[in-house]
Amino acid sequence: MNDMRLTERAVDTNQLKITARDVQVFYGDNHAIKDVTVDIQDKTVTAFIGPSGCGKSTFLRCLNRMNDTIDICRVEGKILLDDEDIYDKRVDPVQLRAKVGMVFQKPNPFPKSIYDNVAYGPKIHGLARSKTELDEIVETSLRRAALWDEVKDRLTAPGTGLSGGQQQRLCIARAVATSPEVLLMDEPCSALDPIATAQVEELIDDLRSRFSVVIVTHSMQQAARVSQKTAFFHLGNLVEFDDTTKIFTNPEDPRTESYITGRIG
Amino acid sequence: MPVIWILTLILVFSIIGFFLGRARAMTSAGGDMRSLHSLPSYYGYNSALFLAVPSLILLGLWLILQPIYIESRISSLLPETAISEDTTRSLVMSDVRRVAEGLDVAVDQGAMTADEARNIRTEFVDVRERLGSVGVALGSEVDAPILNAAQQYRELSSTMNIVMTVLVLALGAAGLTFSYVRTDKDFRARNVVESVIKGLLILASTIAILTTVGIVFSMLFETRNFFTQYNWVEFFFGTVWDPSFSGRGGLSEFGLIPLLWGTLYISFIALSVAVPIGLFAAIYMSEYASPRMRSFAKPVIEVLAGIPTIVYGLFALITVGPFLRDFIAEPMGLGSSSSSVMTAGLVMGIMLIPFVSSLSDDIINAVPQAMRDGSFGLGATHSETIRQVVIPAALPGIVGAILLATSRAIGETMIVVLGAGAAAKLDLNPFEAMTTVTVKIVSQLTGDTDFSSPETLVAFALGLTLFVMTLGLNVLALYIVRKYREQYE
Structure with a gap:
């Protein structure tokens, strides 16, 4: 574990953004998430780690109700965003x-130009009053995703023509453009090479200044590098949730320690 | 020997060759399959293929070339005098063939001995009556040169048949021997079988291509004949379609414009029905419907594609036509004909719905779920996602589906005959009877027709025009698909 570089950045705020209480998720008869209780703070990067199939992605998808698109999926418990139940009927x-907002495991730019990819969200939600404003949103989002310099001369080129790393940053720019309050990232670097990964990680750290970021990752090094809080999932249970430094140096649960030292997983 | 027997023999020997080849390979490997280059059955296939393929090719070629050869031989033997004033060599030849076949039938039925058939003379026997008694009716008395030619025809065919049988079987035996001798444990039978299979596949596609080329050429020649008899400017730009058949006399006018107008008008109405309904049905089925609903609705819609067009035609004639006339055309003062462009167009549109919906449905389903997730993840609604992400991604395929439907609409005949009538007219009123190119092709070629008059030949010019139109559409479709492919992948 010597290669693990722990970030010693303090958490800027202690304001809670998302509170999850006793969340259960069922896929048909399969009880995928059991009694998960977690507090996600604003302007913080929270990492979900755990072995494959432990439910971390499923839980992430509960936070923006993406699981609604799956017919057999059922969610119980309470998830509050700014003290408002997101599973309430009125929401x-x-x-x-x-x-x-959400960024997926595989880059999935739309079959549109780079510009239209980023402008998609703002257009749908009517965030721009004029073409100039839209141009501005697109530019800031692309800058924030550290992609502007690479694509500013070819905004009309198809987004699908970019390299894998660029596509993923385009997807991040696309998510950023809708000015979300929370950004969910489902293994955003698993399809990228080390250089692109480093770029995206740097970006995640930047984004923390504006929103709360929740990232699911398979790489413990990545969790250690980018997050302030880490949650360890195992077999659908939340085993341990604490400051990243604590999880990686002094875990309380023996299962967490085994996973981090590579004995289970 | 009849061809069916030769085929059976080849088949039987191929099966025997299969086992021979396999057995020899196994022996050469000392009974151990692992020391063979290929699986034992490949050696068997190798032997069977070497026996069957060359002999079948020879048989096929022979069967095509033999009649041509015999025809030309016998035809050159026919004396000039046998061809009377009011007939042609080819007509006399067909008499010869008929008599020869008659003699065959007579021999088969035992009404004549083989010797008799070979030696009878018109001077002694009434050939027409003898053949009539076995059920072969001849148009006129058989005169000596024709009977003589028919007898030679029979003789030549039977000699050629024997030669063919011997050659085909010999070639099969040679192929088997060749492959049998080559078979040993290091022989790469698997690779040989692979290349033979590739050859068969190439052959199949070549046949398809050659047929297309053949169709185009036959139309081209006939069209050229037509344009030697009729001015092409008047054909392409004439606005009157008024063929006169030989009985009535007078000059015919073949203006393409009214027919083309009818075709395009009806197709346009059909597509304005089929494209929105088909596309929306496809979107509902692929995006909103539950799997159970989908598994029920899709086959039901596809049933529409299985209904014969003549049934659609009846529906147009009996139900839709009178309905439109009584409730729309007459109250609005637009005409009193139950055959109308609107009738044919509506019914054809219904027929085309499954073409559009089924293909579009498959294509929309092929759009990766990641695209939809990305859009949902940004807070787009379902219909926004479909409109802005799914449809653009599926566009090349949807355009392809629509153009396929267009080609069908342009080529449709039965619905038009029964729904829109057969009157070639240039009119804007959709409740007026009009007709299309295909209907006129049919009406020019049915009935008593002389295949060298412009009245008949015009059908080929019309056919070629249609062909060029649909070809143009297909090229356009390819162009559109390719253009958007580049942009979207």
Whole structure:
């Protein structure tokens, strides 16, 4: 574990963004998530780690109700975003997803130009009053995703023509453009090479200044590098949730220690 | 020997060759399959293929070339005098063939001995009556040169048949021997079988291509004949379609414009029905419907594609036509004909729905779920996602589906005959009877027709025009698909 570089950045704020209480998720008869209780703070990077199939992605997808698109999936318990139950009947999942953006495991740019990819969210939600404003949003989002310099001369080129790392940053720019309050990232670097990964990680650290970021990752090094808080999932249970430094240096649960030292996983 | 027997023999020997080849390979490997280059059955296939393929090719070629050869031989033997004033050599030849076949039938039925058939003379026997008694009716008395030619025809065919049988079987035996001798444990039978299979596949596609080329050429020649008899400017730009058949006399006018107008008008109406309904049905089925609903609705919609077009035609004639006339056309003062462009167009549109919906449905389903997730993740609604992400991604395929439907619409005949009538007219009123290119092709070629008059030949010019139109559409489709492919992948 010598290669693990722990970030000693202090958490800027202690304001809670998302509170999850006793969340259960069922896929048909399969009880995928059991009694998960977690507090996600604003302007913080929270990492979900754990072996494959432990439910971390499933739980992440509960936070913006992406699981609604799967017919057999059922969610119980309470998830509050700014003290508002997101599974309440009055909440419009579509509005919720605008507030809780998502970046997926595989880069999935739309079959549109780079410009239109980024402008997609703002156009749908009417965030820009004029073409100039939209141009500005696109530029800031691309800058924030550290992609502007690479694509500013070819904004009309198809987004699908970029390299893998560029595509993923385009997807991040696309998510950022809707000005979400929380950004969920589902293994955003698993399809990228080390250089692109480093770029995306740097980006995640930047994004922390504006929103709360939740990242699911298989790489413990990555969790250690980018997050302030880490949650360890195992077999659908949340085993341990604490400051990243604590989880990686002095875990309380023996299962966490085994996973981090590579004995289970 | 009849061809069916030769085929059976080849088949039987191939099966025997299979076992021979396999057995020899196994022996050469000392009974151990592992020391063979290929699996034992490949050696068997190798032997069977070497026996069957060359002999079948020879048989096929022979069967095509033999009649041509015999025809030309006998035809050159026919004396000039046998061809009377009012007939042609080819007509006399067909008499010869008929008599020869008649003699065959007579021999088969035992009404004549083989010797008799070979030696009878018109001077002694009434050939027409003898053949009539076995059920072969001849148009006229058989005169000596024709009977003589028919007898030679029979003789030549039977000699050629024997030669063919011997050659084909010999070639098969040679192929088997060749492959049998080559078979040993190091022989790469698997690779040989592989290349033979590749050859068969190439052959299949070549046949398809050659047929297309053949169709185009036959139309081209006939069209050229037509344009030697009729001015092409008047054909392409004439606005009157008024063929006169030989009985009535007078000059015919073949203006393409009214037919083309009818074709395009009806196709346009059909597509304005089929494309929106088909596309929306496809979107519902692939995006909103539950799997159970989908598994029920899709086959039901596809049933529409299985209904014969003549049934659609009846529906147009009996139900849709009178309905439109009574409830729309007459109250609005637009005409009193139950055959109308609107009738044919509506019914054809219904027929085309499954073409559009089924293909579009498959294509929309092929759009990766990641695209939809990305859009949902940004807070887009379902219909926004479909409109802005799914449809653009599926566009090349959807355009392809629409153009396929267009080609069908342009080529449709039965619905038009029954729904829109057969009157070639240039009119804007959709409740007026009009007709299309395909209907006129049919009407020019049915009935008593002389295949060298412009009245008939015009059908080929029309056919070629249609062909060029659909070809143009296909090229356009390819162009559109390729253009958007580049942009979207």
